[in-house]
Amino acid sequence: KEWITINLIMDKVRAKEFSFNIYTDENPEQIGFYCLDADYLQPFNKEQYADPGMLLDDYYSGADNKNKINQRVASLIKSMNTKIDRDRKKVEKQRNELLNAEDREKYKIYGELIIANLHKAPENHKLTVVNYYDPEQREITIPLDPKLNLSQNSQKFFKRYNKLKKAEEELQKLIEISLNEIQYLENILYSIEACEDIDDLEDIYNELISEGMMKKKSKVKKTKEYKPEFTTFISSGGHEILVGRNNLQNDVLTFKTGKKDDYWFHAKNIPGSHVLIRTEGDELKDDEYVEAARIAAYYSKGRNAGSVEIDYTKKANLKKPPNSKPGFVIYDTNYSMLVEPNITGIKIKQ
Known part of the structure; x- marks a missing residue:
């Protein structure tokens, strides 16, 4: 098969059947340029030129633009990955704080058990009482603040309980916001990786600027209503x-x-x-x-x-x-x- 292809090429050269073409794939990505009608490159698309000089200008202009796009894409990908890593660490920290907040019930129990045992005298800044919330009614030792009396200690535990309860509600909201932000950044990252031309890249830059994630490099003139070509x-x-x-x-x-x-x-x-x-x-x-x-x-x-x-x-x-x-x-x-x-x-x- 290779010899047949070579013979076909040689026949065209001998007959001076020159045809100047740029071949592209379905994306479309440039595959290469040839001075012959390269039928063996099917099913790739071709764009024919009458002037080889124009072909070379277009081909290398396209390659140069592709290099510029690749450089800007690489920079944006690095930036998005940094932001995603930062937000993932933030979510991990928020989830750890949430676990601590979910441990708040013990402070409520401490406060209620102290109130139920105000008649008892603490020992060594601790109060040992029966835990009525334990199905087996085991004793529990509650650490006390020596500067406060029993009633004040109970109020201190209730305040801590309420603070952690409020923190849990707030953390759940913050985690949801952070996860939505990660999802959004991953969508941006996909769009960057899927960029087909400079216009796609400009759309992403404009979006990041409008979302406050990038600064304008220069004053941008107002343009007409955005009408993309899908x-x-x-x-x-x-x-x-x-x-x-x-x-x-x-x-x-x-x-x-x-x-x-x-x-x-x-x-x-x-x-x-x-x-x-x-x-x-x-x-x-x-x-x-x-x-x-x-x-x-x-x-x-x-x-x-x-x-x-x-x-x-x-x-x-x-x-x-x-x-x-x-x-x-x-x-x-x-x-x-x-x-x-x-x-x-x-x-x-x-």
């Missing part, structure tokens, strides 16, 4: 399937582009793109749901997994809580399916 596929039934490539795009796709009868897809419990299939009022075929789910799996953190669970529901069932992070939605009515993260055979709109 990656678009065509289902086997002829319906558009749109993909948001970052949180800003996801918000616009889901809440400004989608109509109430469109179907929304997202990888379950992992970072990924919002995917929307436009129904145009039609009844979708079963295959179309699977195609949209496969796209959602492919454009998710689970791309390299054997299968990914996908949630899907009508756009009308989605809600965005006030003041929530970009890309965040909630829903309580949905279907799920397990699919392979594979977009082979699904037509991409040119």
Whole structure:
């Protein structure tokens, strides 16, 4: 087979059948450029040039841009990983504090047992009494503050109990906030890793600036309403399937582009793109749901997994809580399916 390919190339050279092409894969990533029509590079896409000089300019300009993107992506990934590690340590500390707060019941028991035994005299700054809260009624020794009388000691224990109770409620809220922050940062990290071009990267920078996670390097002029160009596929039934490539795009796709009868897809419990299939009022075929789910799996953190669970529901069932992070939605009515993260055979709109 290799000799056949070499002979074909030599035949084209002898016949001076030159054709200047840049070849790209489906992402699209540049594979290389050739001065011949390299049929053996199928099924890669090709862009043909009449002028080899223009081809070289475009190819190396694209490579240079790719290098710049890679450098900025690496810097952002490092920054996001640092923030995620910091928040995980914060959650660990908060959970340890929560365990201490959950130990508060003993202070309430100390206070109540002291009140029930005010007639008893303490020994060596301790009070040994029967623990009425113990099913076996065993004795318990309560440490006392020698500067306080029994009544004051009981009040001190009650205050500690109430303080820890309040701390537990506050810590539970803080842990939830921290976990949501980690989830958000992991979504950002996925978007960074999935960047396809400089525009995607700029979207992420703008989002981080708006969230106060990065400083503006210079004064930014006000631009028109944000209207991203979504990656678009065509289902086997002829319906558009749109993909948001970052949180800003996801918000616009889901809440400004989608109509109430469109179907929304997202990888379950992992970072990924919002995917929307436009129904145009039609009844979708079963295959179309699977195609949209496969796209959602492919454009998710689970791309390299054997299968990914996908949630899907009508756009009308989605809600965005006030003041929530970009890309965040909630829903309580949905279907799920397990699919392979594979977009082979699904037509991409040119």
